[in-house]
Amino acid sequence: MSAILTVFRKETIDHLRDRRSILVAMIYPLMGPFLLGLMFFFVGGSMRVNDAKTLFVPVVHAESAPNLIRYLQKRGASVRWLPEEARQLVISGRLPFALVLPETPAASAGGPLPVRLLTNPSRFDSIVATGRLMDLLNAYQHETLRDRLSASGLSPGIMDVLAIDQENIGRSAGPAVILLTMIPPFLIFTLFTGGVHVALDATCGERDRGSFEPLMMNPVTRIQVLTGKLGATIVFTLMALAVQAIAFWVMLHVVPRESLGLIEPPGAWRVALVVSVCLPIVVFAAATQLLISAVVRSMKEAQTYLGLLPLIPGLAGMVLALAPVQAQPLLATIPTFGQTLLMGQLVRSEAISWTFVGITAVATLVSTGLLLMLGFRLYEREEILFPQ
Amino acid sequence: MIEVRGLAKSFGALQVVENVSFVARDGEITGLIGPNGAGKTTMFRLISTVMRPDRGSMLVDGIDAVKNPLPARRRLGVLPDVRGLYTRLTAREHLRYFGELHGIPRRELAARIDELIRTLRMEDFIDRRTKGFSRGQQMKVALGRALIHRPHNIMLDEPTNGLDVATSRSVRDLLRQFRDEGRCVLLTSHIMQEVAALADRIVVLADGGIVLDGTPAELRRATGLHELEEIFMAAISGPPPDLVGQTALAVGQ
Numbered sequence: 001m002s003a004i005l006t007v008f009r010k011e012t013i014d015h016l017r018d019r020r021s022i023l024v025a026m027i028y029p030l031m032g033p034f035l036l037g038l039m040f041f042f043v044g045g046s047m048r049v050n051d052a053k054t055l056f057v058p059v060v061h062a063e064s065a066p067n068l069i070r071y072l073q074k075r076g077a078s079v080r081w082l083p084e085e086a087r088q089l090v091i092s093g094r095l096p097f098a099l100v101l102p103e104t105p106a107a108s109a110g111g112p113l114p115v116r117l118l119t120n121p122s123r124f125d126s127i128v129a130t131g132r133l134m135d136l137l138n139a140y141q142h143e144t145l146r147d148r149l150s151a152s153g154l155s156p157g158i159m160d161v162l163a164i165d166q167e168n169i170g171r172s173a174g175p176a177v178i179l180l181t182m183i184p185p186f187l188i189f190t191l192f193t194g195g196v197h198v199a200l201d202a203t204c205g206e207r208d209r210g211s212f213e214p215l216m217m218n219p220v221t222r223i224q225v226l227t228g229k230l231g232a233t234i235v236f237t238l239m240a241l242a243v244q245a246i247a248f249w250v251m252l253h254v255v256p257r258e259s260l261g262l263i264e265p266p267g268a269w270r271v272a273l274v275v276s277v278c279l280p281i282v283v284f285a286a287a288t289q290l291l292i293s294a295v296v297r298s299m300k301e302a303q304t305y306l307g308l309l310p311l312i313p314g315l316a317g318m319v320l321a322l323a324p325v326q327a328q329p330l331l332a333t334i335p336t337f338g339q340t341l342l343m344g345q346l347v348r349s350e351a352i353s354w355t356f357v358g359i360t361a362v363a364t365l366v367s368t369g370l371l372l373m374l375g376f377r378l379y380e381r382e383e384i385l386f387p388q
Numbered sequence: 389m390i391e392v393r394g395l396a397k398s399f400g401a402l403q404v405v406e407n408v409s410f411v412a413r414d415g416e417i418t419g420l421i422g423p424n425g426a427g428k429t430t431m432f433r434l435i436s437t438v439m440r441p442d443r444g445s446m447l448v449d450g451i452d453a454v455k456n457p458l459p460a461r462r463r464l465g466v467l468p469d470v471r472g473l474y475t476r477l478t479a480r481e482h483l484r485y486f487g488e489l490h491g492i493p494r495r496e497l498a499a500r501i502d503e504l505i506r507t508l509r510m511e512d513f514i515d516r517r518t519k520g521f522s523r524g525q526q527m528k529v530a531l532g533r534a535l536i537h538r539p540h541n542i543m544l545d546e547p548t549n550g551l552d553v554a555t556s557r558s559v560r561d562l563l564r565q566f567r568d569e570g571r572c573v574l575l576t577s578h579i580m581q582e583v584a585a586l587a588d589r590i591v592v593l594a595d596g597g598i599v600l601d602g603t604p605a606e607l608r609r610a611t612g613l614h615e616l617e618e619i620f621m622a623a624i625s626g627p628p629p630d631l632v633g634q635t636a637l638a639v640g641q
Binding site: 002003006007010013014017018209210211212213214215216217218219220221382385 | 433436437438439440458459461462464466468470471472473474476477481485486488489490491517530533534
């Protein structure tokens, strides 16, 4: 046990002095919260501005529908007359949308007024502004229909089939959900990068600089040495996880979240739960990194594979963010996948199943055990000690 | 004492060490010499137990190093050719790391480190990180950590490689001191004068096998040659006509 602690202590001190290890464990994890914070800030900012400001409605041939124009103005919209080249202005982003009315009022005689709404959904401000205009157009249609029914002697109530009352009981809604769902892939990515430099340097690096051989001339077993190195890798991965979890928590409390529909950001308890869910992956990731370092022939080869490694579980998380699936027990048995699902539920402040939590933890730890058994066998090979 | 009996090691089809037997005795400096690729480094790795032989046995102070490598390592101090230092650790931390791996109690370890600092004259750089160390400083740190557990058997691969004259001389004095203390010293070197000046017994390795083994006087007598370099060249290039029948394989046995 003391040999394991000695190796662990040496590796930890060694890598606390290594700028690259610190950069990967303490600075890289801040990138995710920073990027997501920027998205919250800019997307939220544009929504807030749109809500507060007068809605400008650019209209082509506004003279063709004076009633509609009057209605829009009465509801606070500011109508702007536009020339014919509205399409170009919308595509270029200079206008969020344009309302195109028929050239002559005669075109609408006897039927519905053909209204063309030019929008550009690739721009977030266009989506928001278009939504506000659609609300106004629907209200105009509804009110005009009621007036016509009243004029015909019919009860306006006959046009109401449903009385819809929508109540959002989730703790978050709107674009915030999409942004929050991006947190688990960021965390998974960090779990597979936080300790990577330590894992690399403690194995391939040790071999390349020729220090593995003198190390193994000491009266210690390779399992003891590898366990000590695994411990140091875990510590640096935990540091990266802690830095990122705290940074996400801080970010969610400083961004303009109300405008995105995030009613209540995840509290400290939720963040602690997210970190707890990640703990089995910390060991799993460290074991995977040490295993890959054991089978490769050089530091460069290891860097290539270990650089690609986080993408596999990270991409699975991105897919889940775009196409959410239900938390099925079978999915819980796939290391990192089950945790991604759980973290998604936690950051969206949804209820989680403790059975699911248990299955994910046990399945991941069993996989880790198998990886370590394989790793210990590989580290018994003679060639592991000597540069190729 | 290190006893090697019938040692063999191959890598795939390449037979690197074949049926090698020799003894490095206590109170003697044994020089293991041979041309490049003769199998010296592999021999060192086998004896230091970081490699397992295909056949044969090795006894370190009577301990079977193949079956019980960990107790054998406690009796061995090895200076490999590649010093392999950690550039972010100080020289003192290197000594402490290896001392702790040998399970030396903290207070005793501190005393031994102080002793090694004096013996190897490391006062000026003991608390500096090893990045940028000269070859001499690197060798002293590597030698210090090989000696931290006071091993009875000391193996050194090219101990003076790349060192200046003064440092080389102090290393040679140190090796003689170990011999005089009754320890077993086994070294490899490419510098024939050094081996001739230091070694009480010389083992010549060529093509994975022993071609000569004896004291310098025995080798001179057997080969009829005076200079070690001539003896070495004669041994590795096969016996010249005038030596046929005289070249004593394993002369000392």
